[in-house]
Amino acid sequence: MFGWTGKILRVNLSEEKVFVEDLKPEEHLDVLGGRGLGAKILASEVDPGVEPLGRENKIVLMTGPLTGTGANSGSVCAVVTKSALTKTIVSASSKLYFGAELKAAGYDGLVIEGKAKSPVYLDIRDDQVEILPADFLEGQDTEATTFLIRSGFNDPWVAREVRVLCIGAAGERRLPLACLVTDGILVADSGGIGAVFGSKNLKAIAVRGTKDILFNDGKSFIKSIAEGVKEISTNQTLSSLSSFSSYFVYDNLISKKVIPSLYFSKPYEPSNGLKDISAHWARERGCFACPIACFKLDNEGESFPELDAFIALGPLCGFEDPALIKKAYHRCLLHGIDPVETGAFIASLMRLNEMNVLEQGAFRPVFGEESSYFELIEALGQGKKEIVGLAKDVISLWEGVGYAQNFIGVRGKTIPFNLNYCPVLALNAITHSWPTSSFDIFAYSKKDPKVKDVPAVVKGYQDTKAALESLGVCAFLSLGGNLSTLLFMLKAVTGLEWDEERLLGVGETTLKIEHEFNQKAGGEGDADNLSSKVAISGFEGLLSAYYQLRGWS
Amino acid sequence: MYKIKVDHTKCVGCRYCELACSLNHLTTALNPKKARIRVLKENNRFFPVISGPSTQAACNIKIDLVIGEKVYDFCDICRAACPFKDIFKDPNTGSAVQCDFCGIDAPGPACVKWCPTGALSIEEVPSYI
Known part of the structure; x- marks a missing residue:
């Protein structure tokens, strides 16, 4: 059936073997593809009680029937696994170009199982799929990882069209805060997945596809895309999403006191408005076939945090300056640590310090104090013993000092809203x-x-x-x-x-x-x-x- | 004569132009790797590059192009239209693909028509032939 390629790749890292399996989309119409099919495959192959960082856990990457076809905003590849952070099933959405490239390489999805003996990365170039050693990528940040993988290609055009999904040093150290990054953009909801990649010794997945994507009815498809673009551009909510990114609800949330500050101790009352934040946006960035283009870039071309990351790294830790928050966000992406969890972790430490329950000699950060804030981000990203020895995630930090009831979140994940x-x-x-x-x-x-x-x-x-x-x-x-x-x-x-x-x-x-x-x-x-x-x-x-x-x- | 004008400051990297081009030329299939326009990302900026008409002589004005802080010595920007180092090849057949402008009237060059941000537009230039 068109829309699906009818093939999935099964990558067994323990045996270092790759198998191509047939996928019959007719049998999976109850879940279609993407997140649904990913969940179905994971649930049928993995025991729900499995240890997230154990050898038995699997990672399923799955595209949907519209991914990469050119359908409006059809860029999503779901990354489904059991999360190390929440111990639940999680389906992260890898946007930008990764999903489209995987489809063009001729696969609907990947199932990654087992554990490699030493660090590896997966290299997919159409029918040529290899598990390659990644010793040279060990300890590298996400930007350097992408650059190093691309520099293996002679042709600069080919190199640029290799799409890389990778973890940073934090993922290699299996920190529950570790996330996935693709082409400088955070994979949404991926906190807790970076560690699963790390536990399998899988540093990155690089893919480039050159195959045709076929349609049942090409002519009416072309027509429907044009209609879709028109619809999106005339819709008020989507237009404001396009202009203000995730900040289109900012003023509303502020007036409803939903945005917290100083680790949830009081509602955030900003001294400046959305205008001061948007002054830092220079350009926009869009995913494959998406006219909305909701990612904001600053003058240097680095991505500006989404609203939840902005809150966690900003007001929650006592900061207001968008430039400083963006800088912290960029460091988080380089290390491959989830910005929301990182912000909440540091804010928790600040709060604990205020409550005077931290042991002597440990980090003693203060709300709104810059130097210890950046020091902590580096320490978390590199998994330094002084900090990771204290706690690996936010909830265990609070539990460790006996104040578990003060943790705000669900199943170990912070929700940065009142x-x-x-x-x-x-x-x-x-x-x-x-x-x-x-x-x-x-x-x-x-x-x-x-x-x-x-x-x-x-x-x-x-x-x-x-x-x-x-x-x-x-x-x-x-x-x-x-x-x-x-x-x-x-x-x-x-x-x-x-x-x-x-x-x-x-x-x-x-x-x-x-x-x-x-x-x-x-x-x-x-x-x-x-x-x-x-x-x-x-x-x-x-x-x-x-x-x-x-x-x- | 007309040409396609590229305003890289407006490009967001959604690659609609690539899809439009490949859909328009393949009609029943999509393949950005067979498109005659491709989006190059460098220094976190996006540059749509069109595989235009071949030049008649070897490049004798090779100069380094500076964008931001980076100096380009790969001929990246020009190469798409370069008869000696043509770069946009059909991945199956290896033959070079080239922009045929898809006509000026409606539906017009598909990439220009589909570009949602206005980074591509049509411009009339005097013809000397």
């Missing part, structure tokens, strides 16, 4: 398959739904997001994209004539698979804890209404 002021964000953070700070739900929910509608809004958002990511399309399209246009594209590419209900059904099935995986994995204790920390009246009622809607116990 959830008390926003029931939609709170319910989504707690009930999502992996804890996520998707602030875009705020825009999806039309900003202020009635309290009784919250469970339905959250379910609708989660289903749409999962369905889009299974299609291989960026979840931001749920804010204003038209599902019928996507369905038309799906028909033009694959020949499948679906309606909206069936597409959303894919989202529902995906969430069900992920939910069951997490149930079997156990260890959901903290999810219950957080609901007790959320001081929203009647929150328990919302939670049970949500579960009733889902039909889960």
Whole structure:
């Protein structure tokens, strides 16, 4: 069937062997591809109780039927595994060009299993797939890793068109905070996956594909893309996303006191507004086939943090200066550590220092103090003993000193928002398959739904997001994209004539698979804890209404 | 005569031009590696490079091109149109691909028509032939 290549690569790192397997998309129409198929494969091949950093855990990278076809915002490759940070299933969205290149190389996805004896990287060039030694990449940051892999090619054009997904030094050291980076951009939701790459001794995946992507009906596909671009450019929410990146909800969140400061001790009251932040944006960057182009770059061409990273590295640690926060963000990306977790870790240390419970001799950072802040980012990124010996992630830092109840987050992942002021964000953070700070739900929910509608809004958002990511399309399209246009594209590419209900059904099935995986994995204790920390009246009622809607116990 | 004008400050690297070009020329398939326009990323900026008409003589004005802090000695920018070091080749057949302008009337050059940011536009230039 068009849209899928019908092949997946199985990479066994223990035996250093690569197998090409057939994939019959007809058998997986319940989950389509991308995030859904990734979850289905992981759930069928991996025991949910597996140790995330153990040899038995697997990493599934999967593109959807629309990834890389040219469909609007169709750039997403889902990276599914059991996370070292949250101990749940997690599906990170690798955007930019990686997914499209993998499709062009002739594969729908990769399944990575086992553990290599020494550091390796995976090199995919169409049919030629090799597991190559990566000793020369050991300890290198993400930018240098990409550069070194590319410098192995003589032709500068070929080198530039090699797409690299890699971890930094933190991932090699298996820190739960480690994330994935592709071409200088953070892979969304990938905190906790970097360590899984590291545990398999897999430093990077490099891919270049030159194959044709075929369509069922090319002419109507071309027509539908033009319509899609027009729709996106005329949609108000997506236009503001395009102009203001994830900061399009910033003013709203500030006025609702949803943005915290000084490790959640009080709401953030900025002395300057969005204008002062946007003054640091020089250019935009877009993913493959995405007219929205929501990444912001500064004058030097380095990417500006998204809203959640900005909050965690900025106000949460007592900083306001966008230039300083951007600099810290850039250091995080180079080291391959999740900026939200890093910010929360440092802010926690600052708070603990204020509470005077830190041992002598340890790092004693103070809110808003620059030098120790950057020192800590370097120490975390390089996995220095003084800091990693103290704790490896935010929750164990708080547990270590006996203040576990002060940790704000779900299942070990920090949610950098004051959830008390926003029931939609709170319910989504707690009930999502992996804890996520998707602030875009705020825009999806039309900003202020009635309290009784919250469970339905959250379910609708989660289903749409999962369905889009299974299609291989960026979840931001749920804010204003038209599902019928996507369905038309799906028909033009694959020949499948679906309606909206069936597409959303894919989202529902995906969430069900992920939910069951997490149930079997156990260890959901903290999810219950957080609901007790959320001081929203009647929150328990919302939670049970949500579960009733889902039909889960 | 007309030519395609490239404003690299507006390019965001979405590569719509590559898709438009390959879709327009292959009609039932997409393959950015067969496109006659490709986006080059250097120094965190994006430069759409068009494989234009071949020049008639060997390059005798080889000068280093400076963009930002980097000096280009690979002939990267010119190479697409260079008859001696042509670089945009069909990955299957190895034959060089070249911009045929896809006509000036609608649908116009597909890349210009599809560019969502306005980095590509059409410009009329005097013809000396």
